[in-house]
Amino acid sequence: MSGHAPEHAGVTARRPRRDASRNRDRLLAAAKTVFSAGGPAASLEAVAREAGLGIGTLYRHFPTRESLFEAVYRREVEQLAELAETLEAEAPPVAALRRWLHANVEFVATKKGMAAALELAARGPSDLTAYSSDLLTRAVGRLLARAVAAGAIRADIGAADLLRALVGMCYLHDEPGWQASVLRLLxxxxxxxxxxxx
Amino acid sequence: MSGHAPEHAGVTARRPRRDASRNRDRLLAAAKTVFSAGGPAASLEAVAREAGLGIGTLYRHFPTRESLFEAVYRREVEQLAELAETLEAEAPPVAALRRWLHANVEFVATKKGMAAALELAARGPSDLTAYSSDLLTRAVGRLLARAVAAGAIRADIGAADLLRALVGMCYLHDEPGWQASVLRLLxxxxxxxxxxxx
DNA sequence: TTGAAAAACGGAGGCACCCTCCGTATAATC
DNA sequence: GATTATACGGAGGGTGCCTCCGTTTTTCAA
Incomplete structure (x- = not known):
């Protein structure tokens, strides 16, 4: 048994082709550009054009619109999750919670498309979005649990509830003054x- | 002066044609059906088909998707505004506010498409939606003002803020258990x- | 180095939808 | 009944979605 690359039990090891991974990167960059400009409903064909690739290539790499979203915004979601950990270590329970919520608002305000990412994380019907959704729910869940444990916060509102409120409030983020409004509400x-x- | 129908200054008075108003009604009924089933992004051609009319007719009556929405949900929005008046007369300030918010949730849960109507009222960029938006903002504004005047509620959160929160929280109204979640949050x-x- | 074979590319094609335009049909008025 | 303002319908041109498959490129083993 044992060849060199193809391992015994069908778990092949062939590396992804150069052009494939290069094109994947191009598509991600193009998607970021196009979604930032045109919103989450922008045309996928426009993304392919922007990347200088065929539409078929886009669909092979990202079979659904959501999978593309997921890939584009994964990093930003991860940043938010990390922030939760930092705050957990550095701030008292209620303040940490408050700051994390505020940071989310800033994310939406700053990074175009972050709202779409949050929305997707919260409502995504697909399996792929479970990752983002879980990450964020857990992040806020830890902050929440700590505050509850400290006896500072009611226990009847869960992480999913809070995420819903956050995402929802940011949903109408085009109105003038939306940011201040959401901060007050939070x-x-x-x-x-x-x-x-x- | 005064003729019979056509008044002097170009303000014609010719009644709308029978077929026109009949078709308008059919379109509204069809739109209600189709939007309820297929969500707010449903096809306008499907609405025309459902009404048994041509697509051109639909567009003549309702030049934009929003104008159709507006017409379909105007009545329901008005009901919510009326409810606010009733509550104002019948319940103490904070309770009235709370009940109105809860009633909105029930509306969204019960009347399919109400969420879309609220969303439209809150985010609609068109002039036509100003009507719904104003109506709801004023409705909740009166309740809010009364509670503030009674010294029972902070004054730094406005009607528009509250509407934003309400609409946003209802936005993700597909998840199981969304209703209880929103009520807790509110x-x-x-x-x-x-x-x-x- | 070379030559399969695996993997990826690209875009044509079929379908749905959007919205406009204008020839035809119909209701209202004289 | 004739006239004319009004409304109807759907073809047509444009765009986007997604699939499918013939062609091209890369990898890997000999």
Missing amino acids: DALVDGMRIPPR | DALVDGMRIPPR
């Missing part, structure tokens, strides 16, 4: 979830 | 907006 929400110390 | 939000009596 603060009020956290206040409402608070158990005052006595 | 309660917490109102709690957070409260000024405890002392």
Whole structure:
């Protein structure tokens, strides 16, 4: 048994082709550009054009619109998850929660397309989005659990609830002044979830 | 002066043709059906088919997708506005606010397409949606103002803010258990907006 | 180096939808 | 009944979605 590359049990080891991975990168870059400009409903053919590739190539790499989204915004979602860990280590429970929520708003404001990524994470029907969804739910879940454990926050609102509120509030992020509005609302929400110390 | 129908200053008075108003009704009924089944992005050609009319007729009556939405859901939006008035007369300030918010959730849950109507009212870029938007903002605005005047609610969150939160939270209304989740969130939000009596 | 064979490419093609335009049909008025 | 404003319908040109398959490129073993 044992050849060189093709291992015994069908678990082939052939590396991905050069052109394939190069094109994958091009598609991701193009998608970022096009989605930023045209919103999440932008044409996939436009993405392929922007990448200088055929539409067939795009579909082979990313069979669904969602899978493309997922790939484009995976990194940003991961950053948010990391931020949660940092805050957990560095700030008191309620403040950490509040800051993380605020950071999300800033993300949406800054990184064009982040709203789409969040939305996707929260509503995505596909299996692929489970990754993002899980990551974020867990991130906020840890912050929440810590605050609950400290007796500072009500226990009847879960991570998924909070994520829903966050994403929803950011959903209408085109109106002027949306950012301040969402920050006020989030603060009020956290206040409402608070158990005052006595 | 005064003729019979055609008034002097170009403000013609010719009644709309029978077939025209009949077809308008058919289109509205069809739109309600199709949007309920297929969501707000459903095909306009499907609406025309459902109504047994040509696509041209649809476009003459409703030049944009939004104008059709507007017409379909105008009544439901008006009902919500009326409810606000009723509650204003019948319930104490904070309770009225809370109940109105809850009623909205029920609307979304019950009347398919109501979510789309709310969304449209809140984000619609068109002039036509101003009507719905105004109506709802004013409705919740009155409830809010009363509660603020009674010293029961913080003054830094406006009607538009609250509407944003409401619509946003209902936005992801497909997930299982969304309804309970939104109710919890709204309660917490109102709690957070409260000024405890002392 | 070379020559299969695996893997990837590209875009034509079929379908649906969007919206406009204008010849034809029909209701309202005289 | 004739006239004319009004409405109807759907063909047509454009775009996007996604699939399928003949062609091209890369890899790997001999």
